Amino acid sequence: MSLREEARAWLERNLTGEFARARGLGGPGREHEGHEIRLAWERHLGKAGWTCLAWPERYGGRNASLADQVAFHEEYARSDAPARVGHIGEGLLGPTILEFGTEEQKARFLPPVQRGEELWCQGYSEPEAGSDLAGVRTTARVEDGRWVITGQKVWTSLAHVADWCFVLCRTEPGSRRHRGLSYLLVPMRQPGVRVRPIVQMTGTSEFNEVFFDGAVTAAENILGRPGDGWRVAMATLGYERGASTLGQQIGFRRELERVIATARRTGAARDPVLRDRLVRAWLELEIMRLNALRTMRPDPGPEASIGKLYWSEWHRRLGELAQAVQGKAGLVARGGELDDLQRLYLFSRADTIYAGSSEIQRNIIAERTLGLPRE
Known part of the structure; x- marks a missing residue:
């Protein structure tokens, strides 16, 4: 079998x-x-x-x-x-530990992820270091055999339910940009960590602000060498473009089918312009799958940004199309609750921002895949 x-x-x-x-x-x-x-x-x-x-x-x-x-x-x-x-632990942290971790770190952190016993979140973005990740200001210093972390992270998905966070922070005073960063593994359930949910347009709060006020983690909870955090962090981002995206596209197909069914019900499918947009969305989804299969590899390189840019922009357009086929009815939340297509429209804008904004993906494709001059 x-x-x-x-x-x-x-x-x-x-x-x-x-x-x-x-x-x-x-x-x-x-x-x-x-x-x-x-x-x-x-x-x-x-x-x-x-x-x-x-x-x-x-x-x-x-x-x-x-x-x-x-x-x-x-x-x-x-x-x-x-x-x-557990997808952040399995898809992002796990492969990074397998590549950079010590045998002790692998033995400590991998089994609880595999068993679903410890959940993780990603401590990258900051108020002044989102897409420009090299601007990280969160700091950490070694004190009494522990890292002491101070700073703020934002847009931290699922931080409110996470047990651990992998945190990119500045560990060399006076360092700038990509230098002097380290990749620390930090427990979330301690007095020095405060999580504040961010209410989204959908009314839900899967993103959070996280404040580190003297939070601590053991000195050995660092992946790679001190100051080598940028290289480790970039490897993690590469793993974000893995095989699970093919499953994601099954969900996209269901959403597109729901949009098409709504267009038939409302009569929007008879509009030649909307009908053309529906056909184009279907064709582009087929292209998305074929491109993902063509470029899939165990260690995704910078060309994986092509897939991220493609699916996020496609999904944003699908959200706009979902509203168009509903007509004026799509502007009203009945009983104060969003339906699936309204939620799709409101949330899909975030697709072009999280996991690397579309602007950053275009820069990566231009500079690291096509070899064009840097900005």
């Missing part, structure tokens, strides 16, 4: 009973939905060996090929399984 067939059969058997109510919960703009049942599902997945497929077997993975990873993520999305709560 192929891994795809095995995954399909397992998901069919297990998305039942208590987990049946978890179907379809979560995702961008909806991370507030069913956190406890999704956390229980994450641990159920881990126990059955369906998390961290790409990791070596000694750390709980399956050493799965890229093709098998894609197959799993596609079957997972097709089954309408809930959005994962």
Whole structure:
């Protein structure tokens, strides 16, 4: 039996009973939905060996090929399984630890991620260092065998439920830009850490501000050497463009089908301009999948920015199209609640900002893929 067939059969058997109510919960703009049942599902997945497929077997993975990873993520999305709560630990932190971590760090941090017992968030962006990440001002110093961290992070996804955060901070006083940064692993549940939710246009709060006021972590909780944080941080961003994006596109297809159904119901599909936009959205989604399959590799390079730029701008246009096919009715939140297409419209703008803004992706493509002169 192929891994795809095995995954399909397992998901069919297990998305039942208590987990049946978890179907379809979560995702961008909806991370507030069913956190406890999704956390229980994450641990159920881990126990059955369906998390961290790409990791070596000694750390709980399956050493799965890229093709098998894609197959799993596609079957997972097709089954309408809930959005994962451990994806930051599995998809970003885990591969980074495998590349840069010591054996002690691998033994300490990887198994709890695989089992769904520890959740992570990403401490990168700051009020004056968002897309320009090299402007980081959060500082850390070694004191009594511990790192002491002071500063502020912003747009930190899921910080309010995370147990740990990987924090990019400045550890060499007087350093500037890419130099003097370090990549620290910091526990979130301590007196020196304060999390303040950011209310979004959707009314939900999956993003947060995080304040470090003398927060501490053990001196050994650093990935790579002190001052080498930029290289480690860039590796993490590369892993963000992995095989799970193929599963994401299954979700995009469902959204597009919902938009098309709405256009037929409202009569918008008879408008030749809107009909052309619907056809174009379908064609571009097909191109997105083919390009992702063509460029997928275990260690994504700067060309992975092409995929991020493409899907985020496509999804933003889909949100605008969702509003267009609803007409004036799309401007009203009935009973004060957003429907799926209204939420899509409001949240999809964020796609072009988080995980690297579209402007930054264009610079990366121009300079590091096409070899054009730097700005």
